[in-house]
Amino acid sequence: MYAQQVESTGSQPKSLNKMNPKERAFQERIDRGERIEPKDWMPEGYRKTLVRQMGQHAHSEIVGQLPEGNWIGRAPTLERKAILLAKVQDEAGHGLYLYSAAETLGKSRDDMTKELLSGRAKYSSIFNYPTLNWADMGAVGWLVDGAAIMNQVPLQRTSYGPYARAMVRICKEESFHQRQGFDIMMKMSFGSKEQKAMAQDSLNRFWYPSLMMFGPSDSESVHSAQSMAWKIKINFNDELRQKFVNQTAPQAKYLGLKIPDENLKWNKKTEQYDFSEPDWKEFFEVISGNGPCNIERLAARNKAWDDGEWFREGLMANASKQSKAMNAKD
């Protein structure tokens, strides 16, 4: 998903009888399915983990605009251009909902922006891959947004109120993203031989990076155990990855495309697809800054921020001038 490796406290969740009364009351609220709201008491670890997760999620939405923004000027028709613009605009909105949710925990927007621009904060590994042909816009919508939805739907039930509410809005908008992607894939797969080859090439490149989006196996991770006890995380990574493969394999078949995995086959006994794991060494390289586009993505975000500085300053100068004039009139 968009937050692939969120560190929590680093220790196993405490059992109820080892908690102090405040922690225990808090955990019991979560166990009852109550939502935690910004001004409620919360353990420091809960606040920190949430800020980290929402930050990674928000940064991913913002950086996620870049691979698609790359194609706005070159979309093949006016309709596709309008659709792509709307999608990229949605991603900006999603980033904003999530930044706002994180701000309710006392983290300022500028701080979060600084963390992204300096490279300290993580964002999803998927956006460090290039979008080389038009079919990539199809594959990104179909696979990348498809994988994101897999994770975002359960997060609508997450324990932190503002985060859950942001997720509800995001999920409503996200399904358009996946469907427009599949629509592009249909057009390409059922088009000329060259178009179909482009669609296949795109699937070949995006398949394993999409599987990486769920993050490495975390059934043994203490971070995930704590996040799950707090209902910040709802499912294990492997669980969602399997669900994604089960859902996507028949869709690829419909398109007449071949998923680049010789081991992919339906297992009658488990009633699931067997499949190959992605190359986790590659994943760790990409997430730690050495993917094909990491430098380019951060440079683009930094340039946008720097180029916009005079405008942000102008807006603030104008606002303060106006309010001074108003005060003078009073």
Add this chain to the structure above:
Amino acid sequence: MSIESPLWEVFIRGQHGTAHRHVGSLHASDAETAMNNARDVYTRRNEGLSIWVVPSNQIIASSPSQKGSMFDPSQGKIYRHPSFYDIPKVVKKI
């Protein structure tokens, strides 16, 4: 980095005669920019016919620590609900 622009809360009234409802927040330098941003961010899919933007620091919120003293008293006043009163079935239209 310059001064961060202030935070605004956004309220939208939907189409069916309902009240304005809180939908989220955003940053903007002044009221006009806040209104424009709210339109762009929160009404891209016909979500509303009217927008309110309010500076976040102007909202006075009740405190969770006072939840008990604020809201518990009303729990004991069940006579404020119509179902408190037993009216014989023979009596109609009440």
